[in-house]
Amino acid sequence: MLTIQQLSQELNLGVDTLRIWERRYGFPKPARDSRGHRRYPLEQVDLLRTVCRLQELGHRPNKIFALSEKERTDILEQAQQITNPELINYEALILNGSVSKIENKLRSYLSVNGLEQLITERILPIIRIMGRHWINGKLSIAREHMISDILGDILKEQLLLPHPQEPDRTIIFLTLCGERHKLGLLMSAALFHLLGINCLLIQEELPLMEVPQLALDTSSDAVALSFSSHYSSRQAKKDLATLRNELDPEIKIIAGGNAIQKPFHLPDVILCSDLGQIPEIYRKFFSGSKSSVKAAAAG
Amino acid sequence: MLTIQQLSQELNLGVDTLRIWERRYGFPKPARDSRGHRRYPLEQVDLLRTVCRLQELGHRPNKIFALSEKERTDILEQAQQITNPELINYEALILNGSVSKIENKLRSYLSVNGLEQLITERILPIIRIMGRHWINGKLSIAREHMISDILGDILKEQLLLPHPQEPDRTIIFLTLCGERHKLGLLMSAALFHLLGINCLLIQEELPLMEVPQLALDTSSDAVALSFSSHYSSRQAKKDLATLRNELDPEIKIIAGGNAIQKPFHLPDVILCSDLGQIPEIYRKFFSGSKSSVKAAAAG
C-alpha cells in the first residue's frame, strides 16, 4: 500500500497526474485510509507500470486506458523486436548473467576497437536492449542500474586519459535536477574528449540557477546538457530558454537527449539529437584555435 | 522568473510547501502571469535560500519568517564557527583552490594513513566544511558537487580492492528515489568492505519496490540505505516500514544518514546514526561465519 507521493516517486509521475488520471479515466482507483487519503495497492502499481511503459513507447493516455489489460501486455510483447547479430550474447548477460562478465567483455572490446566503436557498436545497443526489456518488465530497474554503472565507469575513465595536445576549449557537461539519466551525457563527453576538447563532467544534478556561475568559474566555452525522455520536452524547453537568458551569450549551449527529438527550435541553442552529430558540431563550433576564431570575430 | 515547479526543484521543497508558506507567512509573494500562475522573481529565490539554510540549521519556519532579513544573515554568519587545525588549508582549497589539488592531497593522505583515518580525519571534516559554507552561501552547489565527486571516486576505488579472504556476507548499499546524497552511503560501504564484507553498491536511486527483488537476486544478507536530511524523517520512516514489510525477514535492513538521528525506533531495522557505530554493528550482526550463525540459529 503506497501513498500518492511514494507512487509518484516510484513511477516518475507528478502527483497531479495521478489524481487527474483517476478523475478522467477512473484508474488508478486507490483505496482510502481513515483520513480519505489515497492508498495504492501493489497490484495497481504494477498495472500502472505497464501504462507508463506504453506511454514511453509514444502511446497517449486516453488510448492506453481504453485498452484491456491483455491488449496492453500484447503491445508490449510485440514491441520487443528480435536483435540481429552477435549482440544476442549480451542480451542473455544483461538479463541474467554476471555484471562483471559484461564489464570484462566491454573492456576487451574497448582495447581492441577503441572508444568510438565501443559506443556505437556496444554501449548504444546495450542501452537499447535494456530499454526494450525494461519496457516489457523483464529487466529490473536495479539490474539496469548496475549495468548502467559499469557503462558509466568505463566512459568516465576515458575522460581521464590525457589529450595529445593541450586543449584550448572547455565544455562543461551536466544534468539539471530531476534528470537521472547520465549515460547520454557521458557518451557525448567522451566523444568530445576524443576530439580534443577539455571536458568537465558534473556527475550530480544541478539547480538551473547554479549553471551560469559554474560556467564562468570554469571558464567554459560551452555548457552541454542532457534531457532524457523522463524530462518532459516542455520542461526542457522552458529550462533551456531560462538558461539561455541567464547565461553569458558568449557561452554556447548544447542540448541533447531523447527529450530533444522534436522539431523544437530554440535560438542560440545547439541541438544534438544524435551522438553522430558530434563531429559536425565540433567542426562547426569548436574547431580551429580559440584565438583565431576570436580574431575572425573581431575582424 | 521561475515557475513554482522550477523553484520547487531549485530548493528541494514541495510545491505545496511553497504555496502554504505564502498563505501562512505571506512569503514568498510571487508575481502572477496572465493565467494567474505564480512567477517567482530571482531576488525572492535568494531570500528563500536563506530560509532553507536556516531550516537546515534546525530553525522552524514560523521563527524564520518572523525574523528580518538582516537577522537571518546574522544567524547564518554566526553559524560558521572557526575550524581548528591544519584543515584550514582544505577550507581555502574548497572555496577557491583547484579541485585536483584536493584530490592529490587526499590520495597521498590515504596512502599514508589508510582509509579509516581518511574518512574520519579528512572526508568527514571536508563534508562538514562544505556544509557550513553551503549554508552561508559561499560555496556554489556546483563546486560542492565537483568536490563530492572526487570524494566519491576515491571511496569507490576502495570498494574494488580485493579482500584478504573470500567474504561470506554480502550487504547491498543503495539509496531510494529522491535521495541525492550518496557520500554517507559510500563511506559506510567502504568501512564495511574494510571489515571483510562483500559490499555491492548501487549508484543510482532505486524505486522502493525494486529493492526486495534486488536483495534476493544478489543474495544479500542485508540492505543498507542512507537518508540525508533532505529526505524528511517522516518519509524515511514510512519507506523503511514499507520495505521491512516487503523484504524477506531474514534480510537485515541498515538505515543511516542525517534523517535517522531522531529517537526513531523501527522494529527489525538497524539504525546507524554515526559511522563510528559500524564496527559495533559488524560485531553484533555480521561477525562469525555465516554457517556457524545459521547452525546456532537452528540449534
Next chain:
DNA sequence: TTCATATTTTGTCTAGGACAATTTTCATGC
C-alpha cells in the same frame, strides 16, 4: 529536575475547476 498532557506548528493531502500547450481530426485546396 522529569515526565505526561495540551497546544501549536507544519507539511501533505483533499476536491474540483481552469487553461495553455500539444496532438489529432477534419475540411479545404492543389
Next chain:
DNA sequence: GCATGAAAATTGTCCTAGACAAAATATGAA
C-alpha cells in the same frame, strides 16, 4: 493522392481553500 491550416480534443500543470496527523513546543504535575 498529399499538403496545409483551422477546429476540436487531449493532457499535464496550475489554481483556491479546507482538513488533519505527525512533530515540536509549551504547560503543568509529581
